[in-house]
Structure formats: structure tokens, C-alpha cells
Amino acid sequence: MNHHRLLIILLSLSAMALSRHTATAVKKIQSPDKTIEVTIDKNNMDIHYGNERNLFTVSASGATIDNRPASVDKWIVSSSSLPQNIKYEMTGGKRLKCSNTYNEYRLVADEKDNGTLSMVLRLYNDGVAFRYETEGDGNICGETTQYKIPLSCKRWMQQYDQSYERFFPEETGDAQQDAHWGFPALFELGKDSWALLTEAGIEKCHSASSLTAAETPSAYNISWGSPARCGHTPWRVIILGSLNDITESTLVTDVSPESRIADTSWIKPGAASWIYWAYNRGSKDYRLVTQYIDMAETLKLPYVLIDWEWDIMGNGGDINDALKYAAERNVKTLLWYNSSTAWTTNGAGGPLFRLNKLEDREREFAMLQDMGVAGVKIDFFAGDTQQTMEYCIELLECAARHNLLVNFHGATIPRGWQRTYPNLVSVEGVYGAEWYNNAPVLTDRAAAHNATLPFTRNVIGPMDYTPCTFSDSQHPHITTHGHELALTVLFESTVQHLADKPESYLAQPKEVQEFLTGLPTVWDDTRLLAGYPVNML
Incomplete structure (x- = not known):
């Protein structure tokens, strides 16, 4: 074995070790096209997009595992993957042939949690998705996720109703203590910078969730619809980018499990x-x-x-x-x-x-x-x-x-x-x-x-x-x-x-x-030509 090849092998092994064990120093992670960046600071994730810095913060400070609180003082990046490129086809919707690319990171909780709680964090070119997971046979029974949105941001939110049959008026940033909102929630964060919050990947063991007012103005907690027990939560989804990116995104289906119906030829739009x-x-x-x-x-x-x-x-x-x-x-x-x-x-x-x-x-x-x-x-x-x-x-x-x-x-x-x-x-x-x-x-x-x-x-x-x-x-x-x-x-x-x-x-x-x-009900692709959400107040 020549010295050149030996040096490459040693460098590769060192990189693997850094990725799996000593990557605690990694604070900033990016989407494949580098337009979205997440800065991990203790148990907070600061979200950045384009030239806009620190648009808002996601606080992920813990969960309840088997009815035992598992608080997180600090998330540690334990591993990362090469960019994943996924392609799939839909039988309906805004785009029949979908593709997405993401960087995936696994974060583990600090020692205070005894290593039972982790987070899978994906950065797509049009958003961020994350979910909590447990090691072994443990079940997550609750979480303490909070979105902290600046008061200055415009927002279009629907007051919660179990049938989701309400309007989306433009809201002020002052959160009422007893307020309750359903997904999705749209925020104008800056010049041509928008975020839409929702969730995806609901399975039989999950409860759906919504947003409730936190003690801090313009902060929103994830609130489960009922008690539930599962080894992982649904995906918390943040579609991020321009208003075009929001309306054209397929991130909700991108993070959801692939089709479980082998033959879809009978499904006719x-x-x-x-x-x-x-x-x-x-x-x-x-x-x-x-x-x-x-x-x-x-x-x-x-x-x-x-x-x-x-x-x-x-x-x-x-x-x-x-x-x-x-x-x-x-x-x-x-x-x-x-x-x-x-x-x-x-x-x-x-x-x-x-x-x-x-x-x-x-x-x-x-x-x-x-x-x-x-x-x-x-x-x-x-x-x-x-x-x-x-x-x-x-x-x-x-x-x-x-x-x-x-x-x-x-x-x-x-x-x-x-x-x-x-x-x-x-x-x-x-x-x-x-x-x-x-x-x-x-x-x-x-x-x-x-x-x-x-x-x-x-x-x-x-x-x-x-x-x-x-x-x-x-x-x-x-x-x-x-x-x-x-x-x-x-x-x-x-x-x-x-x-x-x-x-x-x-x-x-x-x-x-x-x-x-001749009305079409499914589309090869979808594009936003122009538009802006209306103030309904």
C-alpha cells in the first residue's frame, strides 16, 4: 500500500469518526443548495434563509417518554448523511412526478436524558422537517416544541376547529393566552421570506396536533389532539422560502411514507x-x-x-x-x-x-x-x-x-x-x-x-x-x-x-x-404566477 492511499484512508476514517462521535462542534447545518441554514444552540434551532438571518427559532427542549419527562438542555449532532435524492410519482395533486433532495442529521440529547431521546432533522431546499425518536422500546407521550416568531411578522392563521372550517385572517403578533390555531399557519418573515408550519407522516399510533399560545408573545406550542404513545412523533414541517416556494412545495408528501397501494391503475381523477x-x-x-x-x-x-x-x-x-x-x-x-x-x-x-x-x-x-x-x-x-x-x-x-x-x-x-x-x-x-x-x-x-x-x-x-x-x-x-x-x-x-x-x-x-x-383535476406541475394573501379583517 503506497503512502498516498494510506493518507486517504486515514483521512476518511478521521472524517467518519468526526461525523459519528466528535461532531458536537458542528453548530451550523445547511440544505443541499445552502439557501437554508439551521444553527443549533443548546436546545434551540435558529432558522435562516437566503440573506435573511435568524428568521425565527424552534425550541425543542424535550419530550415525555413512557410518562417520564425527558428534558433536553443541549442537542448534539451525532451523525449526518450525504444528500439524499428521492423521486416518486403521485396519482393526484399539484405535481405528478415529485423529487426532493435533503441533508439528514441525527441529533442526540445530552446526558441529562440518558440517551433515550433523539431527533431526525432534515434540511430540504424548500424547508425543514424534524421528528423525535426514542431508542429501544420507549414511547413518546408528549413533546415541548415551540415556534418563536418575531412580533413584527405578518401571519395568516385559522382559529382551531376540529373540522378545520374557519377563515385565515391576517393576525397580529400578540398571542392571546387562550388562543388555539390549526395547521397550516403562514408567516411573512421578511422580504420574500415566508414560512408555512404544518405536520405530516401521521400513523395509527399518533395524535394529530395544532398550535396553542405560549406564555411568551408570538410563540406557539405544539399541542397534541389527545394522549398517544409511539416510538416517534409525526414530522414537524416548515416550508420555507419565497411565496412561490410555499405554494409550489410538495414537502408534506415528501416526508410522508411512500404509497402502500401496489396497483393504483384503478384510481381515476x-x-x-x-x-x-x-x-x-x-x-x-x-x-x-x-x-x-x-x-x-x-x-x-x-x-x-x-x-x-x-x-x-x-x-x-x-x-x-x-x-x-x-x-x-x-x-x-x-x-x-x-x-x-x-x-x-x-x-x-x-x-x-x-x-x-x-x-x-x-x-x-x-x-x-x-x-x-x-x-x-x-x-x-x-x-x-x-x-x-x-x-x-x-x-x-x-x-x-x-x-x-x-x-x-x-x-x-x-x-x-x-x-x-x-x-x-x-x-x-x-x-x-x-x-x-x-x-x-x-x-x-x-x-x-x-x-x-x-x-x-x-x-x-x-x-x-x-x-x-x-x-x-x-x-x-x-x-x-x-x-x-x-x-x-x-x-x-x-x-x-x-x-x-x-x-x-x-x-x-x-x-x-x-x-x-375537459376539466383537469391533476397536474404535471404547478407554478405561482403572482399573488399575495388577502387581509380579511
């Missing part, structure tokens, strides 16, 4: 006619349902969504007659179900209690598959608890076994399930057009609200806003027809549900009808 909006409850009327099937046939929409109370359908036919009528016209059917976890009494719509037990939903979904039903819309979930997350995932898994698409309503926001379970084609979790039925508030606020959603809720995954209403329902709308038509493209949903009544669409000019016939 498209538009659907939807009966509920114009009549509040109309799926029990067979003759009315057939009008929406006829509309789908005329406009060549692949789907019709038959909403609640189809189990008591009458006036000339029942659900079997409706399914037959649709099949004869080459229109695929989607059927509504009550999750039977949140609203089951006092007028709750049916069908009820058909999906809660494994054997019941297997039987129900097998029946739907045999009947040629293409998918289900499942409504009224019980918040962000661990039990609800487990139930939602089990529904997705069971539906996939029977080639059924899934649309969650009255449910939590997307947190990456659209990659792991691509049969999840849409999720409500948005203050959508349905609210024209419920209250007069949306009439005057819709235009501003719709101009804010592309930078907030729409960033993180499909949303079933049920757009494009030219006529009025219970409460009028004052947006233009052009505005309404644009929403079908602006808002992401693998199956886009058109909410207006048949006669309204069929009265539109030929060009509009042809546009709806």
Missing part, C-alpha cells in the same frame, strides 16, 4: 356532480338524483356523488335503481357515509354505524365493490385524537383492498396520507362553498377568503371546497362567474366536486360547458 349544495338534503329523492346523473352524462363528468340519506331513497326508486341508472349512462357513483363517531343523534344523516367495526366495513366495502361503486365520502369525524387517526387510516386501508376512492369530510386536514394512500382523493377541512347553506357570512368574505386559500390550506393537499357555483343556494354569492370557474383550477382536489345544480351548468355558454367537460 376527474370531476363529479354533487347533489347536496342546492337542496341541503336531496339524495333521498330518486328523481332528483337522476338529474345529477344526467348532468354528469351530458357534461361527460366521470362521477356523481350521491350524498347522505341514500339509504332511505324513494320517489320512484331506491339506491339500487340509482346505481343501475348511473351505470347505464357510464357514470361512476360515489356514496356518502356517516363515520358514526361525532354526530349520531338528533337528526344525524345515514347510513350510520356501518363502518366502525372491521368486519362491518369489510362487508360493506366488499358489497360496494360488487355493486360497481367507485368510492365513498365519509363525514363527521371526532377531531384530531389518536383514535380518529387510527380509524381514518383503517378506512383508507380497507377501501384500498376493495378499490374504493375515499373523500373525508368534517375531518382533519391532509397530512401526507394522499401519498401513502393515494385512494384518498379529497378532504374537506376547509371553509368551502357548503357554507352558503349554513350562514350569511361567506357572501361578503368569499372573494378575500378564496384569494388567501392558495397560500394556506391549498398548499398542504387536496381540499374539497365544492367550487363553481353560478346560482345561489340558501345564501347568495356576489363573486363573478369567472371567479367561480377559476376555482375549479385554483383549488386542488383529485376528484373535484361541482356544487351547483344541473340547470345552472347546462344554462352556461357552450365554451363553459366544454371547459367543465
Whole structure:
């Protein structure tokens, strides 16, 4: 062995040793393109972007492991990896072929924690993601993560509601002590520097989380929806960069587990006619349902969504007659179900209690598959608890076994399930057009609200806003027809549900009808041309 080769080997071994054992001196770590930098100072991570220094701070001071507090005084970088380049394909969403590159670091807690807690920290070119992990058989039962945002920053945040059906007004930096916000949360940090906070990678053992006010003004704590126990937390996601970077990012699916459905050829994007909006409850009327099937046939929409109370359908036919009528016209059917976890009494719509037990939903979904039903819309979930997350995932898994698409309503926001379970084609979790039925508030606020959603809720995954209403329902709308038509493209949903009544669409000019016939619901790519979130106050 010559001296030159020996020197290279010795240097390589020294570098490995530094990376694994003596890298405590490493304080600054970077994204692959070096635009994002994280400075680790004790248990704080200062976030930098471009020429903006120290935009905000993430305090990660500990967790609860098996009901035992595990505080962290200092994080130590124990190892790092070469840049990882990941490519994958989606069946829906803002981009069909996705790619991302990241640097991954493992941080270990100081000796005070006895070495049982670690953090996996990834720096992408468009953001930062991290999660806590435990060594061995320990389970994390809570965490003390806090985002410290400067008071001077503008922010667009939604007051927490378990259905995520609120507005995103521009907020001041003064945090109320009892305030509670849902994800995502958008912050303007500086000149062309933005951050959007959310989470991803929810598994059966996890609770979803949200943001609550901390004692320090403009600081936000991660708050779990319910107690949970798991060997790792979900990913805490910070999409970072320009407003273009925010709206175009796929970071939520980038950090989520890859697809668990081997054959996705049966998952077909498209538009659907939807009966509920114009009549509040109309799926029990067979003759009315057939009008929406006829509309789908005329406009060549692949789907019709038959909403609640189809189990008591009458006036000339029942659900079997409706399914037959649709099949004869080459229109695929989607059927509504009550999750039977949140609203089951006092007028709750049916069908009820058909999906809660494994054997019941297997039987129900097998029946739907045999009947040629293409998918289900499942409504009224019980918040962000661990039990609800487990139930939602089990529904997705069971539906996939029977080639059924899934649309969650009255449910939590997307947190990456659209990659792991691509049969999840849409999720409500948005203050959508349905609210024209419920209250007069949306009439005057819709235009501003719709101009804010592309930078907030729409960033993180499909949303079933049920757009494009030219006529009025219970409460009028004052947006233009052009505005309404644009929403079908602006808002992401693998199956886009058109909410207006048949006669309204069929009265539109030929060009509009042809546009709806050819409406794309998935995209090769997405680009922000221009825009800025509106101040709704």
C-alpha cells in the first residue's frame, strides 16, 4: 500500500469518526443548495434563509417518554448523511412526478436524558422537517416544541376547529393566552421570506396536533389532539422560502411514507356532480338524483356523488335503481357515509354505524365493490385524537383492498396520507362553498377568503371546497362567474366536486360547458404566477 492511499484512508476514517462521535462542534447545518441554514444552540434551532438571518427559532427542549419527562438542555449532532435524492410519482395533486433532495442529521440529547431521546432533522431546499425518536422500546407521550416568531411578522392563521372550517385572517403578533390555531399557519418573515408550519407522516399510533399560545408573545406550542404513545412523533414541517416556494412545495408528501397501494391503475381523477349544495338534503329523492346523473352524462363528468340519506331513497326508486341508472349512462357513483363517531343523534344523516367495526366495513366495502361503486365520502369525524387517526387510516386501508376512492369530510386536514394512500382523493377541512347553506357570512368574505386559500390550506393537499357555483343556494354569492370557474383550477382536489345544480351548468355558454367537460383535476406541475394573501379583517 503506497503512502498516498494510506493518507486517504486515514483521512476518511478521521472524517467518519468526526461525523459519528466528535461532531458536537458542528453548530451550523445547511440544505443541499445552502439557501437554508439551521444553527443549533443548546436546545434551540435558529432558522435562516437566503440573506435573511435568524428568521425565527424552534425550541425543542424535550419530550415525555413512557410518562417520564425527558428534558433536553443541549442537542448534539451525532451523525449526518450525504444528500439524499428521492423521486416518486403521485396519482393526484399539484405535481405528478415529485423529487426532493435533503441533508439528514441525527441529533442526540445530552446526558441529562440518558440517551433515550433523539431527533431526525432534515434540511430540504424548500424547508425543514424534524421528528423525535426514542431508542429501544420507549414511547413518546408528549413533546415541548415551540415556534418563536418575531412580533413584527405578518401571519395568516385559522382559529382551531376540529373540522378545520374557519377563515385565515391576517393576525397580529400578540398571542392571546387562550388562543388555539390549526395547521397550516403562514408567516411573512421578511422580504420574500415566508414560512408555512404544518405536520405530516401521521400513523395509527399518533395524535394529530395544532398550535396553542405560549406564555411568551408570538410563540406557539405544539399541542397534541389527545394522549398517544409511539416510538416517534409525526414530522414537524416548515416550508420555507419565497411565496412561490410555499405554494409550489410538495414537502408534506415528501416526508410522508411512500404509497402502500401496489396497483393504483384503478384510481381515476376527474370531476363529479354533487347533489347536496342546492337542496341541503336531496339524495333521498330518486328523481332528483337522476338529474345529477344526467348532468354528469351530458357534461361527460366521470362521477356523481350521491350524498347522505341514500339509504332511505324513494320517489320512484331506491339506491339500487340509482346505481343501475348511473351505470347505464357510464357514470361512476360515489356514496356518502356517516363515520358514526361525532354526530349520531338528533337528526344525524345515514347510513350510520356501518363502518366502525372491521368486519362491518369489510362487508360493506366488499358489497360496494360488487355493486360497481367507485368510492365513498365519509363525514363527521371526532377531531384530531389518536383514535380518529387510527380509524381514518383503517378506512383508507380497507377501501384500498376493495378499490374504493375515499373523500373525508368534517375531518382533519391532509397530512401526507394522499401519498401513502393515494385512494384518498379529497378532504374537506376547509371553509368551502357548503357554507352558503349554513350562514350569511361567506357572501361578503368569499372573494378575500378564496384569494388567501392558495397560500394556506391549498398548499398542504387536496381540499374539497365544492367550487363553481353560478346560482345561489340558501345564501347568495356576489363573486363573478369567472371567479367561480377559476376555482375549479385554483383549488386542488383529485376528484373535484361541482356544487351547483344541473340547470345552472347546462344554462352556461357552450365554451363553459366544454371547459367543465375537459376539466383537469391533476397536474404535471404547478407554478405561482403572482399573488399575495388577502387581509380579511
